[in-house]
Amino acid sequence: MKFLCVPCDEPMKIQETKGPEEGSLTVIFGCPVCSRQVALLTNPIETQIVRSLDVKIGGQQAPSDPMGFVRSTLASIREEVPSADRPTATESGCPFTSVANAAFERQTPSHGAIWTEEAAQRLNNIPSFVRSWAQKGIEKYAEEKGYQKITAEVMDEARARFGI
Amino acid sequence: MKKYRDIAGDAGSNLLGQVSTQQERLRARMAKIRFKVAVLSGKGGVGKSVIVANLAAAFSQRGMQVGVLDADINGPSQAKMLGVRGQRLEFQAEGMKPARGPLGMRVVSMDLFLPTDETPVLWSGPTEGEGYFWRGAMEVTTLREFLADTDWGELDLLLLDLPPGTDRIPNLLSLLPELHGVIIVTLPSEISQLIVGKSVTVAKEIMKAPVLGIIENMAAHLCSRCGAEEPLFTGNDSRRMAERLSVPFLGRVPFDPMLTQSADDGTPVLLSYPTAPASRALSQIAAKVGEALRLPPAWLDAKEIR
Numbered sequence: 001m002k003f004l005c006v007p008c009d010e011p012m013k014i015q016e017t018k019g020p021e022e023g024s025l026t027v028i029f030g031c032p033v034c035s036r037q038v039a040l041l042t043n044p045i046e047t048q049i050v051r052s053l054d055v056k057i058g059g060q061q062a063p064s065d066p067m068g069f070v071r072s073t074l075a076s077i078r079e080e081v082p083s084a085d086r087p088t089a090t091e092s093g094c095p096f097t098s099v100a101n102a103a104f105e106r107q108t109p110s111h112g113a114i115w116t117e118e119a120a121q122r123l124n125n126i127p128s129f130v131r132s133w134a135q136k137g138i139e140k141y142a143e144e145k146g147y148q149k150i151t152a153e154v155m156d157e158a159r160a161r162f163g164i
Numbered sequence: 165m166k167k168y169r170d171i172a173g174d175a176g177s178n179l180l181g182q183v184s185t186q187q188e189r190l191r192a193r194m195a196k197i198r199f200k201v202a203v204l205s206g207k208g209g210v211g212k213s214v215i216v217a218n219l220a221a222a223f224s225q226r227g228m229q230v231g232v233l234d235a236d237i238n239g240p241s242q243a244k245m246l247g248v249r250g251q252r253l254e255f256q257a258e259g260m261k262p263a264r265g266p267l268g269m270r271v272v273s274m275d276l277f278l279p280t281d282e283t284p285v286l287w288s289g290p291t292e293g294e295g296y297f298w299r300g301a302m303e304v305t306t307l308r309e310f311l312a313d314t315d316w317g318e319l320d321l322l323l324l325d326l327p328p329g330t331d332r333i334p335n336l337l338s339l340l341p342e343l344h345g346v347i348i349v350t351l352p353s354e355i356s357q358l359i360v361g362k363s364v365t366v367a368k369e370i371m372k373a374p375v376l377g378i379i380e381n382m383a384a385h386l387c388s389r390c391g392a393e394e395p396l397f398t399g400n401d402s403r404r405m406a407e408r409l410s411v412p413f414l415g416r417v418p419f420d421p422m423l424t425q426s427a428d429d430g431t432p433v434l435l436s437y438p439t440a441p442a443s444r445a446l447s448q449i450a451a452k453v454g455e456a457l458r459l460p461p462a463w464l465d466a467k468e469i470r
Contacts, residue, residue, distance in 0.1 A: 069309050074286070075288045
């Protein structure tokens with residue numbers, strides 16, 4: 001995909017990328033001649049398609065971690081598998097940095113989150129193979145909203161937000 | 165006004181450059197592996213993965229350094245069959261260390277990343293509901309990463325256990341154009357052979373990949389009392405099908421409960437019951453595969469076929 005500044009007949013250049021935020025990537029293009037700017041806003045499916053190719057809009061500055069794509073995109077993964085953007089003890093000085101689309105990356109569980117008994121019970125009712133994924137999503141939502149406790153109501157809000 | 169092809173580059177992302185870097189990384193890794201062979205089937209449930217595990221054992225017995233890549237991302241089974249489930253994955257700057265299976269085989273499977281037996285492969289993304297747009301690309305990228313980011317070291321042979329389906333060969337060849345061969349596993353049933361014919365056409369005619377041959381699995385049942393062979397299926401002879409398709413026939417593997425029992429126990433039957441009829445058949449098939457690959461005679465003769 002390329003953008004052309006029609007008045008200048010000049011290809012536009014990427015100036016900035018933001019996100020993904022709520023599944024949307026913002027890419028700002030500018031005309032090098034007249035400085036006119038346009039923003040490309042992707043929908044979640046478009047973002048995911050780009051992500052599935054393991055490339056970064058705006059350019060990748062450094063190679064990704066080994067298995068960075070798998071480690072950052074699997075919804076449920078063994079606890080002992082280190083996150084792609086976090087070096088292990090044996091990797092001190094590792095030159096690799098995090099892979100593209102950090103906002104989609106696997107979230108470290110918020111161990112400080114407090115779950116009410118009712119909410120914890122509801123969490124336990126979620127099938128085991130997606131429970132960890134759901135837990136992380138709800139805890140992230142609660143953290144964003146500044147909630148101190150995760151209640152059944154917070155779970156409902158998160159569900160409505162995620163559309164599940 | 166300029167058109168698409170009048171404009172060089174892509175505004176700064178250099179996506180082609182990023183893909184080129186990925187491919188270079190893959191090429192560098194694969195350059196250390198002498199032979200890469202894919203094993204596939206037309207239909208599922210033909211016992212392809214068991215064949216892969218035992219071929220790996222047969223070549224390892226001959227002193228070769230063997231790797232097994234479980235390319236069945238959604239239905240991984242090699243970690244179980246080669247007894248490496250639960251092994252801790254190590255990530256270092258030079259890549260992920262593969263799990264170590266019997267006779268030092270190096271094994272990579274999606275199963276090694278999943279937390280529980282019941283966990284399916286789900287990707288964190290918008291919603292699984294729209295997954296049909298992007299799931300295929302996620303799987304190919306995963307396969308590319310398994311190949312390129314695993315620190316396989318120097319290998320004589322890498323066996324790729326592909327999931328069922330005729331579309332898998334083009335996907336794999338887009339990543340590994342230097343593939344040395346394709347082995348196709350079938351049953352002596354008309355339905356299985358019907359799909360195998362399509363796989364051979366895709367591999368041989370469309371993708372121009374070398375087909376090393378066809379293996380017929382579950383060829384017969386051996387009576388546990390008298391040893392008499394009884395057919396399990398009433399379909400066509402796979403040897404004739406191979407002749408019709410002009411591809412080599414590598415051999416038949418009889419149905420043997422020990423074969424599946426050994427797979428469940430995490431040890432190829434060729435190692436746990438080396439004198440079983442299935443083990444003898446698998447060892448002979450491995451020798452034929454070696455001949456098809458034109459392996460150095462010293463490798464083929466390193467251990468006598470039992």
